Amino acid sequence: MRFPLAALAVALSATASQAAVPCGGSFSGFVKKMKQEAVARGHAPSTVDSFFRTVRQDLETIAADRRQGVFQLPFLDFSQRLISQNRIQRGRQMEQKWDDVFERIEAEYGVPRGVLLAFWAFETDYGAVQGDFNTVNSLMTLAHDCRRPDLFRPQVFSAIELYEQGGLDPASTTGAWAGEIGMVQMLPGDIIESGVDADGDGAVRLKTSPPDALTSGAKMLRHLGWRPNEPWxxxxxxxxxMDWAQTGLDTxxxxxxxxxxxxxxxxxxxxxxxxxxxxxxxxxxxxxxxxxxxxxxxxxxxxxxxxxxxxxxxxxxxxEGAPVYDAGDPEPGLNERQMIRLQETLKARGYDVGGVDGILGEMTRKAVQAEQERLGLPADAWPTPSLLERL
Incomplete structure (x- = not known):
């Protein structure tokens, strides 16, 4: 799922007279204020009324946002769950079927087919499972919710623009719970910026056209900084x-x-x-x-x-042809309860772990690595029960 890091910057691009609508409060009041802001941004009142006519709060979207326990799995478990032999075989089949599309993409954007196939597989199982959440309802629900409103508010206004272009129906367009649409799951703002009519039928159809979806995904990756003809x-x-403290994304x-x-x-x-x-x-x-x-x-x-x-x-x-990884024999990690306890302990020691959520994210890894180094342990950023006891 695509969570754009630039969303806050987009939200702040409005003029002073278009102050951000605060999150929370009554949903109907929030809708009213969002409509006012949309008009202030230059959208026709009739278009705004039509766009918001069927909108409603979707509590299933909130439940899905809070229910992301799969990210608590360690890499070996997570990768073995997502990478099945069937997905590999389907990937080979899709590569052959759409070989000419991948060739054009690689020539124009420099994004390898394996990269796009992996996203296509993980996001929608090669287009088979694209989500049945109403896109506008999900975006409005998450914009109203106070957990990450600045991430989703700009996408509501992008959805209005997409509606004006004929690329979205507020009443019927569906996708993932976080508002992404199509085979590679793109948010409205990304579709406006990177959508490509690759099959030449006069429209960008990310839900039904693999050429459109794959080419749009490649263009988005290039926009995000993908460097052609380089590995990843x-x-x-x-x-x-070795000095394990030199490992990690920061070095x-x-x-x-x-x-x-x-x-x-x-x-x-x-x-x-x-x-x-x-x-x-x-x-x-x-x-x-x-x-x-x-x-x-x-x-x-x-x-x-x-x-x-x-x-x-x-x-x-x-x-792209690489062999199965050597899993090695890593020490057992922490379960959810232990991870939360670790994050609470690190937070109490002054570290910013990015939230006590039981997920081993990059900020928690950095804190773990710093404590391992302080304790004279291999500073490899992998938290174990023995480290937790030491702390």
């Missing part, structure tokens, strides 16, 4: 001993520098020795290891979950 992730082997060295430190590609050679890369250990120094190149950072513009990003990037390499 490569599995490596690490030495038994970047050229791939050749990592080679000098004893890091070796698990198969083949370094894809780009000259590029900066981070050494990532999703389950510590005894689990799988990867070099993450600059394109890996673009994944976080698509989804902010570390475990999702790792899995999507890894699956893309599999679809």
């Amino acid at each position: 992730l490569q599995e490596v082997e690490v030495p038994a001993e 970047k060295k050229t791939a050749s520098d990592w080679l000098e430190m004893g890091v070796r590609p698990r198969s083949g050679s370094l894809q780009r020795p000259d590029l900066p890369a981070s050494l990532l250990l999703p389950q510590g120094h005894e689990g799988p290891a990867f070099l993450a190149y600059p394109n890996f950072d673009v994944y976080f513009e698509w989804n902010e979950s570390f475990v999702y990003v790792m899995t999507a990037a890894y699956f893309a390499t599999r679809l």
Whole structure:
């Protein structure tokens, strides 16, 4: 699912007379104020009335937003759940079926087919499961909810613009619970910015046209910073001993520098020795290891979950021919209750863990790594029950 990090900047682009509608309060009052702001932004009153005529609050959207326990799984469990042999086989079939589309995409945008196939698989199972939430209802519900209103308010106004263009029906357009539409799940603002009529039928149809959906996804990735003809992730082997505190997204060295430190590609050679890369250990120094190149950072513009990003990037390499990872033998991690206890402990010590939610995100990893280093433990950012007891 695509959560744009620039949403707040878009929300603040309105003039002073178009002050942001506050979240919360009665939903009907919120709708009234959003309609007023839409008119102030230049939309015709009749269009605004028509757009909001069928809108209603959707409590199932709120429930789905709060129900994201799958992201609490560690990388090995999460990736093994999402990457099935059937998904790999379907990916091969889709690659062959739409080979000419992928060739055009790779030539024009420089986004490899494996990257798009992985998103297509994870987001909608190659278009089979696109979601049945009313898009406008979901966006308005999440904009009204006070957990992340600045993320979703701009998407409501983008949806109005999409409606004006004929690309959305407020009463019937459906998609994911967070307002994404189509085979690769794009938000209204992304569709306006990156939607492509790749099949030449005169319309951008992301729900029914694989060429439109895949090409639009590629254009969006380029807009987000994808660098053509560069790798994104490569599995490596690490030495038994090294300064584990240098691992993680914040530390970047050229791939050749990592080679000098004893890091070796698990198969083949370094894809780009000259590029900066981070050494990532999703389950510590005894689990799988990867070099993450600059394109890996673009994944976080698509989804902010570390475990999702790792899995999507890894699956893309599999679809491009990489072998199954070496799972290693990592120490057991923490269950949800233990992770919450860890986050509470780290927060009490002054760390910003990005919320006590039981999910091992990047901010929690940074805090864990700092404490491991302080305690003289391998600072690989992988929290274990023994670390929790030490803390």
